[in-house]
Amino acid sequence: MNEKFEKVVMIGLGYIGLPTAALMASKKFNVLGVDINQSVVDTINDGLIHIVEPDLSGIVKDVVTKKTLRASTQPDFADVFMIAVPTPFKEGFQPDISYVEKATRAVIPFLKDGNLFIIESTSPVGTTKKMTEIIFSERPELKDKIYISYCPERVLPGKVIYELEHNDRVIGGINPESAAITREFYRKIVSSNLYLTNSQTAEMCKLVENSSRDVSIAFANELSMICEQANINVWELIELANKHPRVNILTPGTGVGGHCIAVDPWFIVADYPKEAKLIRSAREINSYKTLWVIERVKNAILTFVATHKRTPKVAFMGLAFKPNIDDLRESPAIQVVEAIQTAKMDATFLVVEPNLYTARETHYLNVDLVDYNEAYAAADIVVFLVGHKEFLDLAQNENQLELDFCGIRK
Ligand SMILES: NC(=O)c1ccc[n+]([C@@H]2O[C@H](COP(=O)([O-])OP(=O)(O)OC[C@H]3O[C@@H](n4cnc5c(N)ncnc54)[C@H](O)[C@@H]3O)[C@@H](O)[C@H]2O)c1
Structure with missing residues (x-):
């Protein structure tokens, strides 16, 4: 069924990587989950999970028993490589893409002609291009022979399993061919809309979505502080303001x-x-x-x-x-x-x-x-x-x- 994308390596088995790996394994992909944390790997290979996420434990137990999901600290050859490692910020609120770079470098020896390489980690604009340069500088013979895309995750913790399948996704390819192949791959996992663009737009799209939420929450939080000064119940105020048909203030x-x-x-x-x-x-x-x-x-x-x-x-x-x-x-x-x-x-x-x-x-x-x-x-x-x-x-x-x-x- 998944011949072209039969074997998938997922790098990073946290809140995003593990549910995604398990979902793919439940759809008959042959999935190797890779994590640098040995106890995470051992837990998953025992059919257990190390995070709280509704509906995840049953799926992991099932796919580990059926051997469609296996975890390891080392990558292997595959058809598709996915990166879901952390992207924190470092001092001065500067983005830290060193995890993405390490994960990319770890898979470079295993890349071969026709492979698909996808970054799912939330990343600063230009990260996918940087990783592409790293890949081709180490393996110049792969230039124009592999497909590379950025496809950010939008799931809500607590509803990850449902949202993985049902949220619309934005796919940013380093070229139109990469975007098209990546869509073919996600089509086997996701039942909702898949929108194609370039990698920078997809990277910015993810950042903008969360910034938009942050700005809206800041408005509610600012109101809560103003209301305390004004001796007004902010919860009542927001409920009343939201009766306006085009107003939707969030919760402080x-x-x-x-x-x-x-x-x-x-x-x-x-x-x-x-x-x-x-x-x-x-x-x-x-x-x-x-x-x-x-x-x-x-x-x-x-x-x-x-x-x-x-x-x-x-x-x-x-x-x-x-x-x-x-x-x-x-x-x-x-x-x-x-x-x-x-x-x-x-x-x-x-x-x-x-x-x-x-x-x-x-x-x-x-x-x-x-x-x-x-x-x-x-x-x-x-x-x-x-x-x-x-x-x-x-x-x-x-x-x-x-x-x-x-x-x-x-
Ligand atoms: N958690 C969310 O709700 C959410 C939603 C959307 C996007 N994201 C993004 O997805 C990415 C992953 O987030 P997460 O919440 O899954 O993180 P997480 O911390 O839960 O998991 C990351 C995993 O990656 C492993 N790891 C780190 N470096 C590695 C390496 N070089 N090789 C193999 N494994 C490695 C860690 O041990 C950890 O288990 C981040 O960029 C995050 O911003 C997260």
């Missing part, structure tokens, strides 16, 4: 986290610093919102101590970067908890994250997690940092002070 929060929206706009700012004024401001507003939250929590603790003459128990409700997931990357909630802990205030802390068994497994925070019901019952001050569904049912206790930064009580 603790800030913006995750590996995409909090990171990708900087890739545009880094390359176009003079032009990207709104994009930069949005990033700054969303980062500032987290500092604003920290100040509110500190003030609440100081006021409690001054009023009650005792040490308050403070429950931090949620650590993930958004509701109903376990992903802590760039999470503003983590930033808040860390800042309050290091401020050495007269308070004891109960940290809650219902999507994780232990915070230690995350390596992000040195705390023991507490059950959310227990923490809520014991706390003098409850700080809602993430709008997890579990918190929506907590009956309000009038003896507690609640700081709601994510609209649990809206």
Whole structure:
């Protein structure tokens, strides 16, 4: 069925690479998943998963049992090579494409005539061309013999399996032939629309999508800070404003986290610093919102101590970067908890994250997690940092002070 693209190597088996590899394996591709992390490889080869993503564990177990998915630390020869490794930023918010480069260099010895090489990692404009140059400088005989494209991922953590198949995709080829072959490949996996363009436009498209979200969230976050000054309930305000048929204000929060929206706009700012004024401001507003939250929590603790003459128990409700997931990357909630802990205030802390068994497994925070019901019952001050569904049912206790930064009580 998949003769032309029968064997696929997926480099990077994280939140994007593993579900994509598993989905392809479920569609009878012969998939080799490659990760530099040996424990990730071992976990997958045991038919288990190392991330929380609904519906993923069953598929991985099935395809590993059927041997259509196998994991390794080393690539091998294949028909299609896909790259889904991290693209963080380094100091000064400069994009770090070293993971993409290392992954590309790792597959270069295995490339052969007719192969398809696809970058899925979110990348600064020009990355695909840079990787193309690296490939052809190492293997000049492959020039015009392999197909190279950029095809960014748009999935929502928590709905990855559905969205992988059903989201429209943008495919940017280094030439029209590459784009066309790449479409043929994705057609076997994706049932939605596939739009072809060049690699730079596809790279910019991904960055712009996340920057657009960042700007919209910054507007909501700015409103939340203005409303506090104006003594207006921001949740009510937004609900009323959204009754306008052409207005759709998003929900304010603790800030913006995750590996995409909090990171990708900087890739545009880094390359176009003079032009990207709104994009930069949005990033700054969303980062500032987290500092604003920290100040509110500190003030609440100081006021409690001054009023009650005792040490308050403070429950931090949620650590993930958004509701109903376990992903802590760039999470503003983590930033808040860390800042309050290091401020050495007269308070004891109960940290809650219902999507994780232990915070230690995350390596992000040195705390023991507490059950959310227990923490809520014991706390003098409850700080809602993430709008997890579990918190929506907590009956309000009038003896507690609640700081709601994510609209649990809206
Ligand atoms: N997570 C999302 O929701 C999402 C959505 C859209 C796009 N993206 C983009 O997709 C890319 C991957 O993101 P992710 O969330 O899957 O990252 P992740 O951190 O969950 O996974 C990346 C994996 O790559 C592995 N890795 C790193 N370098 C490697 C190398 N040289 N060879 C083999 N494996 C290597 C890591 O060990 C890790 O397991 C990033 O560019 C990200 O911006 C992510």
